[in-house]
Amino acid sequence: MQVKxxxxxxxxxxxxxxxxxxxxxxxVTALDVFAREHATPGLRRYLATxxxxxAAAAALFVHGGLSLFVGAATLPAFRRRGCQSALIHRRLADxxxxxxxxxVTSAVGSPSSANLRNHGFEITHxxxxxx
Numbered sequence: 223m224q225v226k227x228x229x230x231x232x233x234x235x236x237x238x239x240x241x242x243x244x245x246x247x248x249x250v251t252a253l254d255v256f257a258r259e260h261a262t263p264g265l266r267r268y269l270a271t272x273x274x275x276x277a278a279a280a281a282l283f284v285h286g287g288l289s290l291f292v293g294a295a296t297l298p299a300f301r302r303r304g305c306q307s308a309l310i311h312r313r314l315a316d317x318x319x320x321x322x323x324x325x326v327t328s329a330v331g332s333p334s335s336a337n338l339r340n341h342g343f344e345i346t347h348x349x350x351x352x353x
Contacts, residue, residue, distance in 0.1 A: 242295025278305035289317035
């Protein structure tokens with residue numbers, strides 16, 4: 223497995239996230255929000271490959287002394303192979319070099335939440351969003 227930082231123009235990055243999240247391609251609103259979110263200046267994009275094939279993607283937003291883990295997904299065929307662990311390690315290393323504080327947001331109870339707990343992160347608070 224290899225993890226590398228990729229540019230905004232990398233076609234595999236967005237494709238892996240969209241397919242890993244199982245976002246419906248017919249959901250124009252969700253895809254538009256996704257495109258805007260992942261075009262943010264300061265966003266660092268990472269792609270994990272397995273035997274040369276795109277397998278997982280994640281991002282790290284760095285601003286001032288703060289790093290924020292955002293957006294991580296693995297394609298179903300590559301799950302449970304350590305892709306997210308590799309992406310967490312790479313982003314932690316880059317965050318440590320770029321900032322004093324790293325924050326992660328994650329859906330409680332999700333596989334991402336479990337992966338982050340396995341790497342020493344813990345829940346500090348919960349926020350309720352009303353619709």
